[in-house]
Amino acid sequence: MEVINTIGRRKTSVARIYLTQGEGKITVNKKNLDDYFPSAILRTIINQPLELTNEAGNYDVKVNVQGGGITGQAEAVRLAIAKAMCEINAEHRLVLKPEGLLTRDPRMVERKKPGRRKARRKFQFSKR
Template identity: 50%
Template sequence: MSQLSSLQSALTSAGAAPESDAPVHVQKLDQFGRAYATGRRKDAVARVWVKPGTGKITVNDKDFSAYFARPVLQMVLQQPIVAADRNGQFDIIATVVGGGLSGQAGAVRHGISRALTHYEPGLRAVLKKGGFLTRDSRTVERKKYGKAKARRSFQFSKR
């Protein structure tokens, strides 16, 4: 027992702190200086690249305002950038497939959030608090046999 206490006192006197269990997040960039992440929502999957730039957002080779015509979807897309206070600092390129427009916007938002944390690990706390890093797992329930839809029964006939 005395050996253990002498070892701990030697470590603390040497300035070495005991290791914490908190994960260390490091910057992850490709050879072009971009951060990559995948975002998912419903049936949509988005591949997102973030690089320093002028704030241009491109989705499937179109400007994001042309691809997502509804203002609500444009707002959803910009939420992580506004929350991180990085307006006009990053160019974002996204390719998204599957699902409808709402699911695609959610997938791109999830991908942007994850890519921002890969580029700037310090933003993780802000984006996590806003709920942008959590994958929304709600999907359409499958249809069951003997039912009209997932849960709806066929109309009951008394006679």
Template identity: 50%
Template sequence: MLTSYHHKIIYSGTGRRKTSVARVNLIPGSGKLIINNLPGESYLQFSPNYLRVSRSPLNLLGLDKEYDIYVKTQGGGLTGQADAIRLGLARALCTINADNRIMLKSEGLLSRDARSKERKKYGLRKARKAPQYSKR
């Protein structure tokens, strides 16, 4: 989606993973990452892995210093949120230039990871864990 904000062009994309949702806005800038109004590094607890995952679509296309990333994210934990940011970012990059899609798709960055927690069933402790069986 494309919107204009104070004469700046904003590209947006939504990413989801498990119970996390991330709404990602890309604005032409210097490459800073802001998540829920905090610097991305401190929000992701300075974890190099989470930072690498959430920026991977930009790094792949070599655009890491071209756009500022503004993210509103909620639900889930940091891993799910980092993966949701990655998907939202990849989708936003597709709206910028359709040629980006080919490269992102071949790296698997546009596929939604549909795995989520299985529901608990009655008579069981968790989704599949059964109470201990007793013969007598």
């Protein structure tokens, strides 16, 4: 039985996963998937690569995720699972690539600039 280890990132979240043959159990930070991600939308995002490759009940996924918020964490886990599915079978790449699941989303929060209130927001100006 082979363990596949991959990493996925999104914003400031980093997800490390360990994928093994099993019955489809997903554990996130030693908690059940439903407990860690209560939102059905986030659980759907995480299961997307497994559903598209028809491997939903075949693998157990153990996830360590840290940093960022819950949406960034869910998308980091999705990227890591998609990468692992490509390691298992190269033909999965043909299904996952057009859906954009193998692309690292580079969008990050823009830094605050000096002399401004936020990254782009200027202080209130009155001509009087």
